[in-house]
Amino acid sequence: MEYDVVVVGGGPSGATAAEDLARSGLTVALLDRAGRIKPCGGAVPPRMIADFHIPDSQIVAKIQTARMISPTGRHVDIPIENGFVGMVDREHFDEFLRTRAQEAGADRYAGTYTRIDRSGDRPEVVYRDKASGTETRLATKMIIGADGARSNVARDEVPGGDKIPYVIAYHEIIEAPLRTENYDPVRCDVIYDGAISPDFYGWIFPHGGQASVGMGSMVKSVDLKVATAALRETAGLTDCKTIRREGAPIPLKPLDRWDNGRDVVLAGDAAGVVAPSSGEGIYYAMVGGRVAATAVAAKLKTGRIKDLQLARKLFLREHGQVFRVLGAMQNAYYRSDERRERFVSLCHDIDVQKLTFEAYMNKKLVKARPLAHLKIGAKNLAHLSGLVSPLRT
Structure with missing residues (x-):
């Protein structure tokens, strides 16, 4: 059997991509190393719960x-x-997402990715089967690499994919x-x-x-x-x-390129979509899986290579500004204990508290209160310049 898409990696990003593609009527294989549980605080925002229809039974x-x-x-x-x-337990949450993708029509395979073979008419994803230990192949038209940070798919296929911090x-x-x-x-x-x-x-x-x-x-x-x-x-x-x-x-940061200009798109941690400062990744991984699915589906429909760039463009259009702000905050405040002390002092401010969690829950910067932003900016500059004591709020 030749698949339209093989998704390598069954975490939140890969499982989301597989489900979306299967629901759109494409043939999908989901390859995952069964049994691995990723270390994760497990925090998820209400927007993710709503956007991806997460049942309350998964919120522990x-x-x-x-x-x-x-x-x-x-x-x-x-x-x-x-x-x-919200809090999820990755041991059960990831399996819930994989099962949902399978129920949508994706075929599941348990094994470890080894390489992509291009010797034939179509690329083949080669993996070591978990049960038998034998080398097995999945022929496909397109591949999504959702196999985590230090992604082997990114290393093999995408320029710069082996250099992610x-x-x-x-x-x-x-x-x-x-x-x-x-x-x-x-x-x-x-x-x-x-x-x-x-x-x-x-x-x-x-x-x-x-x-x-x-x-x-x-x-x-x-x-x-x-x-x-x-x-x-x-x-x-x-x-x-x-x-x-x-x-x-x-x-620590999104890669500059998420596709190989041919038939591979990266998603989730493989593309580097973890929020700076907070390290939040589940929501952004699922968004990354969704935009990767969108890009792959577009390429299959139109045949245009440039459609593969949609994944990165769509993601950064909505979340790029948030990532830039969080990155600047991490660079400013995580460099010393004196700066960390000032950061916690800044968190006493009521406007900081409200805007931070409004942004967290809605996943976008809050622009409704310009005076509050101006006040926060002034306090931020005062702390970074040392004009006020870190013990003051």
């Missing part, structure tokens, strides 16, 4: 407050008004305690402390009866397991049972 917790913690231990509790931050993230899923002095099952804690991560942050995210505790860093000398143990000790979570430990790269 609804967060009402975000706590920002500074290097000196000061904290700011930010209430999430008129909404919530990334943070190594690590977390431990633990049995969550009942509410304690330091832990709240409806509050996310974000820890900005160079002792935990010198260039990113640590987190404690409730998942119902479980919690994700982790951190990330680009600094190779950082021992992620030691840093996470310190984070657990500070939060009083050392004695909680550890269910599993996971680590993986998280890309």
